[in-house]
Amino acid sequence: MKNWLNPRSIFGITLIAVALIALPFVAAMGGQAWVRITNFAILYIFLALGLNIVVGFAGLLDLGYIAFYAVGAYVYALLASPHFGLHLPFWVILPIGAMVACVFGVLLGSPTLKLRGDYLAIVTLGFGEIVRIFLNNLNAPINITNGPQGITLIDPVAIGSFKFSGTTQVLGYSLSGPQKYYFLLVALAILIIIINLRLQNSRVGRAWQAIREDEIAAKAVGINTRNLKLLAFAMGASFGGVAGGIFAAMQGFVSPESFSLMESITILAMVVLGGMGHIPGVILGAVLLSILPEVLRYGVGPAQMALFGKMLIDPESLRLLMFGLALVLVMRFKPAGLWPSPERKRELQGDA
Amino acid sequence: MVAELLLDARAVAKHFGGVKALRDVSLSIRRGEIYGLIGPNGAGKTTFFNCMTGLYVPDGGGFIFDGAPLLADAPHQAAERGIARTFQNIRLFGNMTALENVMVGRHVRTRAGVLGAILQNATTRAEESAIRQRAIDLLHYVRIEDRTDDLAKNLSYGDQRRLEIARALATEPKLLCLDEPAAGMNGTETAELRELIDGIRRDGTTILLIEHDVKLVMGLCDRVAVLDYGALVIEDVPAVVQKDQRVIEAYLGA
Numbered sequence: 001m002k003n004w005l006n007p008r009s010i011f012g013i014t015l016i017a018v019a020l021i022a023l024p025f026v027a028a029m030g031g032q033a034w035v036r037i038t039n040f041a042i043l044y045i046f047l048a049l050g051l052n053i054v055v056g057f058a059g060l061l062d063l064g065y066i067a068f069y070a071v072g073a074y075v076y077a078l079l080a081s082p083h084f085g086l087h088l089p090f091w092v093i094l095p096i097g098a099m100v101a102c103v104f105g106v107l108l109g110s111p112t113l114k115l116r117g118d119y120l121a122i123v124t125l126g127f128g129e130i131v132r133i134f135l136n137n138l139n140a141p142i143n144i145t146n147g148p149q150g151i152t153l154i155d156p157v158a159i160g161s162f163k164f165s166g167t168t169q170v171l172g173y174s175l176s177g178p179q180k181y182y183f184l185l186v187a188l189a190i191l192i193i194i195i196n197l198r199l200q201n202s203r204v205g206r207a208w209q210a211i212r213e214d215e216i217a218a219k220a221v222g223i224n225t226r227n228l229k230l231l232a233f234a235m236g237a238s239f240g241g242v243a244g245g246i247f248a249a250m251q252g253f254v255s256p257e258s259f260s261l262m263e264s265i266t267i268l269a270m271v272v273l274g275g276m277g278h279i280p281g282v283i284l285g286a287v288l289l290s291i292l293p294e295v296l297r298y299g300v301g302p303a304q305m306a307l308f309g310k311m312l313i314d315p316e317s318l319r320l321l322m323f324g325l326a327l328v329l330v331m332r333f334k335p336a337g338l339w340p341s342p343e344r345k346r347e348l349q350g351d352a
Numbered sequence: 353m354v355a356e357l358l359l360d361a362r363a364v365a366k367h368f369g370g371v372k373a374l375r376d377v378s379l380s381i382r383r384g385e386i387y388g389l390i391g392p393n394g395a396g397k398t399t400f401f402n403c404m405t406g407l408y409v410p411d412g413g414g415f416i417f418d419g420a421p422l423l424a425d426a427p428h429q430a431a432e433r434g435i436a437r438t439f440q441n442i443r444l445f446g447n448m449t450a451l452e453n454v455m456v457g458r459h460v461r462t463r464a465g466v467l468g469a470i471l472q473n474a475t476t477r478a479e480e481s482a483i484r485q486r487a488i489d490l491l492h493y494v495r496i497e498d499r500t501d502d503l504a505k506n507l508s509y510g511d512q513r514r515l516e517i518a519r520a521l522a523t524e525p526k527l528l529c530l531d532e533p534a535a536g537m538n539g540t541e542t543a544e545l546r547e548l549i550d551g552i553r554r555d556g557t558t559i560l561l562i563e564h565d566v567k568l569v570m571g572l573c574d575r576v577a578v579l580d581y582g583a584l585v586i587e588d589v590p591a592v593v594q595k596d597q598r599v600i601e602a603y604l605g606a
Contacts, residue, residue, distance in 0.1 A: 195470050198469050198470050198472060199466065199469050199470065202464060202468070202469030202476075202480070203458075203459060203462055203464045203465075203469070203479075203480070203483070204464070204465065204466055204469055205469070206448075206452060206455055206456050206459070207456065207459050209445065209448060209452075209456075210445050210448070210456045210459075213444075213445035213446060213447055213448060214443050214444070214445055214446075216407065216427075216439075216443060217439070217443035217444065217445065218445075218456070219406075219407070219427035219428055219431075220405060220407075220427055220431065220436075220437055220439075220443075221431055221436070221456055221457045221459060221460065221519060221520070221522070221523055222428045222429075222430075222431025222432050222459055222460025222523055223428055223456070223459050223460070224428045225428070231466065235466065
């Protein structure tokens, strides 16, 4: 057991806490847009950690993970918007969203129990698309999802009369909407990280790892692989559902467009690039891959103007090009991810 | 009352397409003995194993284990009932440490679920440290305690065999099934293995041993069964089996 009370870790925790508290105010100096970008980075941490349970811990390749995010977002949207006239508080909806996503996780998991690797990837990919297409088309004969137009005017998160949207004065400081959401997200992120760390070093976490390593041997020592795989899908899905709910509340708007295959792949890239199965690595991957495109968005245009005095290449396509190049370079030079677990590092070195 | 028979196989049959891998094999293992299962390559030894441990579903017959029938097609339940096995081609969790491999073996005898893991309540913490302690003890028992924190795949061949046995023992088996544990071992290693198997039996676990090394089987086992072309040739004490004409033919060719 680590001793959390030694002076060094107290110093470290204090430093991180101060940095986390200061971050939204520093980001706000560059405009509220940067606070929003930070918030999305944290939301991607939720998603990447959820997917990490399925892919990193249990070794089940899931290409349809965004479906659970979509389910969570739509559950929130339907229960807290004028669309059905329902306005439940967020602390009721978030658990419902997590639970519905969890059910969807089991729904996806149960027919795919015997599949592994590429076969599983194809089925999950199909599942993700099915959910998106359903959302797109469930506006007739009964209008449930409002189709491609999406659902608007979703209630923001509110605790009592304290709303997380709009600016409020707190202790003489003025806090913007995104800044308030930031603190809510950080609190949830800490909770989710603790849950993940504890799961990994538990009886259940070891059983997942055993299934990833050798399913037949895992069965032979008495692991009920069926239940544990379903559990991995369900746990991962519920994290996705929570992230989706917050997303809907933060944006005030959801539409099927936000839940494309590209999103699933981005989240998977975060997990793989950061270091599959290693929680700090996955967090790093999520932060980098969500911030980097934005940095490029704001940096590519001005950089070209400074270097050449005119726009040579459309910033938008150059941005994607550089993003892709960065991914390829990382995978070429750090195949285990940017921050792999010590074991995984040894494993790749051992094979060489 | 505890029955004398630990495992009773009744007319177990298994075929793969037209190949009859097992033809109505009936045999019985008594409590506390070391039971050898031998036969030429392809005689059906491993198939028998796989049927018993639930990896294959037999096409006929079945098993009575410890007084109750074994369910087919449920490998994790076989472990729960008290059957543990090792594999002919070692199957460890390669990227987990030796200690973690044995800790996984405790899975079936422990309870903590997701909620316990997240809350880290006293029960879960106590269970977790008991799992760890038991795993450390087992690594000592098979004498690879100096490899505790090494990845399983980086262990030497002999140590991997020992680790697989430790992992199987972690499930607290009544019957430990070893599939060719001496394969690829030199004389010294085989002698050490023999000592280990003998020790496990002395500590109260019944052992089913599949082996190619006839010398090892004849020296170690209380009773031996011989399979040939999927059928049981003979089941008796080693002295009788060794002299049996059919066994000599099966091994040397008629």
